[in-house]
Amino acid sequence: MDISWFIVLSAFIFCIGAAGVMTRRSPLVILLCLELMLNAGNLALIAFSRMVGNVEGQIFALIVMVVAACEVVIGLGIIVAMYRRKLPIDVDDMAELRG
Amino acid sequence: MFFEQLLFFIAGGGAIAGAVGVVLLRNPFFSVLALVAHLISLAVLFLLLTAAFLAAAQVVVYAGAVMVLYVFVVAYVGGSDDELRPETAGPLAAIGPIFAAALLIELVIAVVGSGLSLLDSTGAKVGDDFGSPAAIGDALLTKFLLPFEAASFLLLIAAVGAVVLARKRRGLHEPADAISVADVLRSEPPAGSQKEAIG
């Protein structure tokens, strides 16, 4: 139950989320994996705040949650807009940045 | 102590299972559910770290609101990765996990070999109200007032952005679809029959 266990767990979750971002093709699922990574970061923040004895890490984690929420809102809004325009919901097809 | 360790392993296992489920499950709806399970396990872990307020916030805000939003959108958009399966997922499907694994190994080495002595303990001595809503609120309104206000501003922007993204765009539809006041005045007032209401 040392703090290091929490950090290792957080690293684990982060890497699973990263693998998911690279592997999945639906933007919805990619956003979910992004949530995973953000949560892993939260976990690490709170673990360190407990380690140091400061409440600042938790505040940081709270703000991260706010940001995650906003990001999800916008991301989902984009996906809905794409769906409404009958565009394929596939990350590999959205390659306008190719150059 | 033992109880905490047991709780840690259960919650940790739940978190990992949820994470793996998000990544591996084909149906996006099931992925969302797996994420919800993951978030609740994480809330338990927060409790173990005496972050009571954040555990509650996690459940209420994250699992409660954000995931509900996700469920709505998944229901609306639907879709699964199955249709996309016939096309090859490309080399990234194989390389991705390898990169992630490399990063994991590096991070674990960093943590395990770290010089921070406190990592090997259960943390510093903290008072009883560590992580309580009072403490969080105190910090938010004194030391972290600016981030607090900025965060609320960000939420406002996000809300506006969502509205902008989701509304119907004029110009793509014919003007005939728009209803003008003249039409309303010209048409007969509704009689109130069921047929009119529906049709």
Added chain:
Amino acid sequence: MSATSWGWLVLAFPLAGMLVIALGWKVLPDRVAGWIGSAAIGGAFASAIAMLIDLQDQPEEARSLVDSAWTYASTAGFSVDMSILVDPLSVMMCLIVSGVSFLIHVYSVAYMESDRSYKRFFAYLNFFVFSMLLLVLAANFVLLIVGWAFVGAASYLLISFWYRRTTATKAGIKAFVINVIGDVGLVIGAFLLFDATGALDYAGVFADVGTAFSHNDGQLVAACLLLLVGAFAKSAQLPLHTWLPDAMEGPTPVSSLIHAATMVTAGVYLIARMHPLFEQAPAAADISAVIGTLTLFVAASIALVMTDLKRAIAYSTMSQIGYMILGVSVFAYSAGMFHLMTHAFFKALLFMGAGSVIAAMANEQSLDKMGGFRKAMPFTYATFTAGALALAGFPLTSGFFSKDEILAYTINRGDWFVALAVVGYITAFLTAIYAFRLVFRVFHGEPSEQARELEGGHLAHAEPFNPATGEAEDTEAGFPGPEHHIAEREGAMKAAMGPLALLAIFAGFVQIPGVTDVIEKFLEPTFAGSHYVHDHPSDSAEYMGMAVGALISIAGILVAARIYLWRPGTSAKLQERFAPLHTLLSNKWYFDEAYDLGVVRPMTALGRFGRTVIESSFVQGFLVGGTVGIVRAGSSFARSIQTGELRAYAAVLLLGLSAIVLYFLIVAS
């Protein structure tokens, strides 16, 4: 004013003349430019005389004055000044150069009159005289090399003066290239001397020669040989002589000034000036003597068969300079310089006379077409014959005394030098023959049609053409002017040729062995440190030499008279009998062909190789193209990373993150 101040004036006058004419060419009328140029050189001559008087006022030990205008370069260890050296040798050269140049300027005022580029001619001539005086007055190697290079440049400018003639420009380039070879030798030689002695001025180098070098020291011999390369290139000695006949493409006053009297004598001056070096390395002096002898013989043999009047006189110049080189190489300095002086007089005169004859022939230069100008051009005939007598070494002319003195000194050295002297005497015989061959063929015999026209009072006229190739020309700038000027009709030309004729006949009296020794006494302070300068041949030996020389010269004149005057047709018979020899001589001993095969063709092939293989394939294709290709490949690789796929970008991000974490892990461990 001190002697060195006059020395600076000697330099300043021609420079000022050149600047005035060059900058004011648009406003100056032609004749005025000519008189300005001549006046500038006249001023230089007057200053040279003042310099002489001032110098002779000094006691004998102190007759070597150096004056510095400013410091040119000053670094750790040594400094180089803009300094001139006024001593008897340089004063003598200044007098000869400025005096003969003045007369030639006067001659050119009339001779070049109708040329469209008259002013450019005088600007170039003044520039040349300035450069030559700079070369002669220099007190250190740096200024010597500057003057040397300027003289080469002036020679190029003047040879290709009629720049629209391809033959002239080619000749100018040829002269310049060979001159540059000499320049390189001179510079490297000077550097070798600097390396050993640490000084660049004459005083410093000569003082250290005894200590820095042993007798016939390898480095000194090498330095002297390199200096000789410079001297031979400038003085048209074998093997760097091929430019001089081609240099006759320039106007006749140019040939007279540069390629007879002044520039080509720079090599002789150099060897005389560097005498301490050559005396310490006699091996180099011996090589120089041998080459001088070879040149004098080969050139005289070619002059026997040349049909172009100016080229015949050019080979004669080459031969006579061979005598001078022989003279200074056997350490007979005053004899060599004396011959330099007399040769300047009679050769300049011969060229002036040739110019007059060519003008009468309407620019035709071939001997085959000339004849019988005796009645039509009496003044030219008289002066030309005076010059030819001096050239042939007819008794009591100036050439007689100077040439025989050199040969007497050569015999006096003993050993194998006697063989060189024998060749010298044989060549004197040939010299007399070819000198009077010219006289008899041009002035005696059946008058050519141009001569007949002139006798009738009318100067011949022909369509302008290139005398070397015969192709037609016009008379605008870049070609000779439309009118021709002969001495009989131009006072200026007479004023120039007359004094030279008198000097050619009578100037020898200043150095009659056993009677007068003006030149030797005058030059003694310069050569005071020489071991050999007091090694005189005895008077009786000199009189013997003079007797032999007189006999040879008269015999040569008689032979020439027999072949060309009394029995016309003899030369044709001789040509038939000795046909292979005649071919060898007419083709100038095949030197040009040898250079073409040995130097020009390999160089052209190398250039072609450079252009095709090195430039096109290697540099363009491989280096430039390769670099371009690598950059293109790199950028296309970089471009290929921009796939536009989100997941690929995410993967790259993660990779970067892993790399950073790895870096910190490694750093921290």
